[in-house]
Amino acid sequence: MTDKMKFKAIQAAMMLVLFFISSCAVTAQNQKKDKEGFVKLFDGKTLKGWEGDPTYWRIEDGNLVGEITPSTLLKTNSFIVWQGGQPADFELKVDCRITATGNSGINYRSERLPDVPYALRGYQADIDGRNRYTGQNYEERGRTTLAYRGQKVVVNGADAPGPLQASIKSNAWTKTDVTSALGTAEELQSKIKSEDWNEIHLVVKGNRLQHYVNGVLMSDVTDNDTANRKMSGLLGVQVHVGPPMKVEYRNMRLKQL
Incomplete structure (x- = not known):
């Protein structure tokens, strides 16, 4: 030739x-929109339109399932990523169920890491089986915790250029102002069902990021850190390094604003 x-x-x-x-x-x-303007993100039969490691992700009983077994323990967090675009302003609604030892999350406005397979960096609506973190805003591989459950927060930039780690302490971004409380951590935790289905609702518009669980606002972030914030990006869900676990997602719907 x-x-x-x-x-x-x-x-x-x-x-x-x-x-x-x-x-x-x-x-x-x-895709056909429902009466509220949402479209479904998976068909309940196949992983068409998603990209992830099939060792950990499958469709089962119409649900998107991520599972870690004793023989498939992870060395780094692994994501399955929606291939339909990079949403900017949107609402996302999805039902989630996770085992007691599970750790997962919904990443949005994220980017791939070139040197780590199936890894994302970006905002995350945290989800865990013991409901210690469910509803908080955590930035995966970035500024770490931006808002704990029950906080309305303004996120600011670092005082001077430099590595992110300089402004992180105890796995949380230190350049934040908590402007009000949405309720106590205990009150809000009582609204989340253990090892049962919970509805996660994300409202992401401009630099404001709101995480609801079962209709209750759990965290509210206004991100004024222009150097580090993202205004659009990939959408994906996670299985986390740790013990064997199973997480299930169903009725995942997106409305772009």
Whole structure:
């Protein structure tokens, strides 16, 4: 095969890849909306439109399931990522159920890490089986905890340029102002069901990020850190390093604002 023929073959392959990506995006945009303007993000039968490690992710009984077994323990957190776009302003609603030892989360406005497979960096609506963190705002591989459950917070930038770690203490971003309380941690925790289905509702608009669980506002972040915040990005869900666990997601719906 001549160099010219090789070039044409590579060019044709690249065109096919671009066509496939474009088709996926168009398909997601043209999905039928419900009466509230939401579209479903998975069909309940296959992982079509999502990319993740099949060792950990599958469809079971119509639900998106992430599971870690004794033989598949993780060394780094692993995500399955929606391939339908990079939402900016949106609402997301999904039901989630997680085992007592489980740790998961919904990442949004995130980016892939080039050197770690199936890893995301970005905002996360935290979810865990013991409900210690469920509802808080945690930035995966970034500024860490931005708001604990029960906090309305303004996030500020660091005082001077430098590594993020300089402004992180006890796994939390120190450049924040808590402007009000949404309720005590205990009161809010009582609204979350253990090892049962809970509805997660994210309202993300501009630099304001609100996490609801079962209709109750759990954390409310206004991110004024222009150097580190993200205004759009990938959407994905997580299985976390730790003991064997299982997390299930169903009725995942997105409305772009």
